[in-house]
Amino acid sequence: MGKPWAAPGQVVGLLGGSFDPPHAGHVHLTREALKRLRLDQVWWLVSPGNPLKPNPPAPLAERMAAARGIMRHPKVKVTDLEAGFGTRATADTLRELQRAYPLVRFVWLMGADNLAQFHSWDRWPEIMARVPVAVLARPGQRMRALHSHAAQRFRLERLPARDAERLGRIAPPVWLYLDMPMRPESSTAIRRARRNAP
Numbered sequence: 001m002g003k004p005w006a007a008p009g010q011v012v013g014l015l016g017g018s019f020d021p022p023h024a025g026h027v028h029l030t031r032e033a034l035k036r037l038r039l040d041q042v043w044w045l046v047s048p049g050n051p052l053k054p055n056p057p058a059p060l061a062e063r064m065a066a067a068r069g070i071m072r073h074p075k076v077k078v079t080d081l082e083a084g085f086g087t088r089a090t091a092d093t094l095r096e097l098q099r100a101y102p103l104v105r106f107v108w109l110m111g112a113d114n115l116a117q118f119h120s121w122d123r124w125p126e127i128m129a130r131v132p133v134a135v136l137a138r139p140g141q142r143m144r145a146l147h148s149h150a151a152q153r154f155r156l157e158r159l160p161a162r163d164a165e166r167l168g169r170i171a172p173p174v175w176l177y178l179d180m181p182m183r184p185e186s187s188t189a190i191r192r193a194r195r196n197a198p
C-alpha cells in the first residue's frame with residue numbers, strides 16, 4: 001500500500017486499533033472526531049498486534065480489507081503503517097510518523113476504555129509529550145477514564161470540550177474528553193457472537 005498523503009499544516013487524527021473486526025463503533029468515533037475536532041483527515045492504524053494482548057488477532061490483510069469495507073469517507077484512510085514501520089508500541093509509531101511527516105500535526109484518538117489503562121502502555125508519558133490526545137466516550141467507561149492514573153497525572157493539561165476545535169493546534173501535552181452519543185459495539189462481543197453462531 002502507498003503511504004497516505006497530508007499537506008503541510010494539516011491536522012490528522014490517528015485511530016490505532018486491532019480492528020478485529022472493525023465495527024460501527026469505530027466508524028462513529030471517527031466521524032465524531034472529524035467533526036468535533038475539525039480534523040483534515042483521520043488515518044486508521046490497523047495494528048499488526050496490540051503489545052498488551054496475548055492472543056494474536058486475525059491476519060492483517062483480513063482486518064485491512066474489512067476496515068476498508070466499513071469505513072468509507074473521503075477524509076479517512078485505512079493504513080497498515082505500523083507494519084511498514086515495524087512498530088507496535090504507539091510511542092514508536094508516533095516517532096516514525098513525526099519523522100516521516102514533519103510538517104503534519106497529528107492527534108491521537110482513543111475510546112475511553114483505553115484512557116483507563118493508558119498508564120500500562122509502553123512509555124505512555126512520551127505519547128502525551130508527542131501529540132495532543134482526544135478521548136471519546138464509550139459506554140460504561142466515563143468514570144474509569146476520568147479517574148484513571150493518566151487523567152490524574154495530566155489533569156492540568158486537560159482542555160475543556162468546548163475548545164475541541166483547537167486541540168490539534170495546541171502544543172502537547174494536552175488532552176480532552178469528548179462526550180458523544182455512544183455506540184455499544186465491541187470487537188470482543190462480535191467475535192464471541194461469531195464463535196457461538198450455529
Ligand SMILES: Nc1ncnc2c1ncn2[C@@H]1O[C@H](COP(=O)(O)OP(=O)(O)OP(=O)(O)O)[C@@H](O)[C@H]1O
Binds near residue numbers: 019025110136137
Ligand atoms: N463502541 C466504541 N465507542 C467508542 N470507542 C470505541 C468503540 N469501539 C472501539 N473504540 C475505540 O477504538 C479504538 C480501537 O478499538 P479496538 O480495535 O480495540 O476495538 P474494540 O471493540 O475495543 O476491541 P476489543 O473488544 O477486541 O478490545 C480504541 O481506542 C477503542 O477504545
Ligand SMILES: O=C(O)c1ccc[n+]([C@@H]2O[C@H](COP(=O)([O-])O)[C@@H](O)[C@H]2O)c1
Binds near residue numbers: 049091121123
Ligand atoms: O504502546 C503500547 O504499549 C500500547 C498498548 C496497548 C495498545 N496500544 C495501541 O492502542 C491502540 C488500540 O489497541 P486495541 O488493541 O485496543 O485496538 C492500538 O493502536 C494499539 O497499538 C499501544
